[in-house]
Amino acid sequence: MLHPFTGDYEVASFASLAVRDVEVTFHGVASHASSAPEKGRNALDAVVAAYQGLAALRQHIPSTDRLHCLITEGGSAVNVVPHLASAVVEVRSLDPEGLADLSRRVQHVLEGAALMTGTRLEAAWDPFPAYLPVRSNAGLAARYHGHMSARGRAITLETELVGGGWSTDLGNVSLRIPSIHPTVSISRDSTPMHTVEFGQHAIGPAGDAAVVDGAIGMALTIADYLADAGLREQTRLDFEAAGGAVDVEQLLTPPTGK
CATH class of the missing domain: 3.40.630.10 (Zn peptidases)
Incomplete structure (x- = not known):
């Protein structure tokens, strides 16, 4: 080739580099953002927290490794607490062992974002085979x-x-x-x-x-x-x-x- x-x-x-993707969806609870925000669970907040967590993780990975993230969905109306938000995360590393280790660390970040926002995480790893x-x-x-x-x-x-x-x-x-x-x-x-x-x-x-x-x-x-x-x-x-x-x-x- x-x-x-x-x-x-x-x-x-x-x-x-080795590379794999994970398609991430956070499931929250919709509510009126002004009259009843306390009843909502913001899925967009979860995606943003995950993005920030991945940005922090970048400081502590090998120089050859890479992390990329793209938010693909974050709600449809500004006055409604988003009940669904999505992102795609790409993980790259020098070898299969490094890729597996970095993938686990990424999974921890995603789970932490769900925990801190009261949302449910759906992480679909390898929508296509890892390279x-x-x-x-x-x-x-x-x-x-x-x-x-x-x-x-x-x-x-x-x-x-x-x-x-x-x-x-x-x-x-x-x-x-x-x-x-x-x-x-x-x-x-x-x-x-x-x-x-x-x-x-x-x-x-x-x-x-x-x-x-x-x-x-x-x-x-x-x-x-x-x-x-x-x-x-x-x-x-x-x-x-x-x-x-x-x-x-x-x-x-x-x-x-x-």
Whole structure:
């Protein structure tokens, strides 16, 4: 799998974070916000308390870990105590063990927000399967690196993860079969991903050139694998040395908060 990037970040083998989501709903009690506020239990207060709790938690997690939160529902009328409020929380960590630990801490924050507001928490973990870190195959990455270098790309063989990062479902695939996930630059400017400017680079001439170069680099790497028995054996040995095929679904279970 190949992903566009910007600046000098062109690598044959990149490091990624594990990630999982939890869809959060707080159930409160509706009431008139002015005439009978004492009869209500504010679900929006619970979401806000959870958001603030997650913000405080960010101070005490490893530098590579990340927490994101988006409030998706917070009531429909200002003069009614919101009986329902929702959010999505995303948890990222360097490895499955760190992801499981941070997930438990997030669950505790969510439960605390429900307790302090008198609301009921509904936390639906993993609405889609968690993404685990990419396990890059050294032999395949080296061949891809050689082909892209021959095309004039200033590509690095591998990189270390520092200060957070991104995540991909190819991580799960790479724990089942030998895989690589290189990046290819679509602009010399260091434009952040998931922005309008990034999209403009992607549809520009540099983006088109990156697609062609990347496709050729991947195709030649596949051709090498098919034609070279030595590379196939090296790929197999590298994969087995890294742990072989892993049952991804067994690595993470939803936290109970206990």
